[in-house]
Amino acid sequence: MAVIRTENERDLVVEADLSDLHAFIDEATRNLDEYKDEIAVIYDKMPKFDYIYFCFYAYSTYRLLEATLDFDTSDVGHIRVVAPDEFFYAFYGMIATLHIQASAKDNKELGA
Template sequence: MADIHIVDERTIKITAGIPDALHMIHEAGSNVHKYARDIVTIFEKMSEFDYIYYCFYAYNSALLFEHMLDIDPKKYTSFSMDVSDAFFHTLYGGMAALYDEANLCLKSVDK
């Protein structure tokens, strides 16, 4: 799991690595219906962030991210995330693998 450092009552620092990205991919793959919107959004929008420094909250795609943390970062007014480019590249690859199935889930809901 990601390392969460609570700086004070308003601030947290999050550190995550490739194992955390793999955990997110596994969770998404195990619950594609639940995370379909996050999967599709992350895959489609990550290019806008050059596949790194993706902001999960920019497109309301943080359900999977928050599951990884086991805390609600919205309870803090400030948080930073320290991860390598490899974290985001791994996450993107996993979302790419799940994209078609997630897209089908979203289309079946829209009917």
């Protein structure tokens, strides 16, 4: 399980690894409607930051992180995710799949 620590009074550090991805998948698939907008932003922006430099806090895309890893960002000014590069690439693959699922669900509901 990921380690959550406060580096100083304003910075939260999330230390994650590949084993944490299963929990992200479970949370996102259980609550896809809740996270679909966040997933769309991550899907769009993460490649522009070479995946590993994406800032979840800057784009307000940390609700999935909070729910999955059970922490609260309300008292911090920044979140830094520290993980192996493979984590970010696999995370993005998961996000891409969830984005496609959410888009397909929306299209089906709209009758498209």
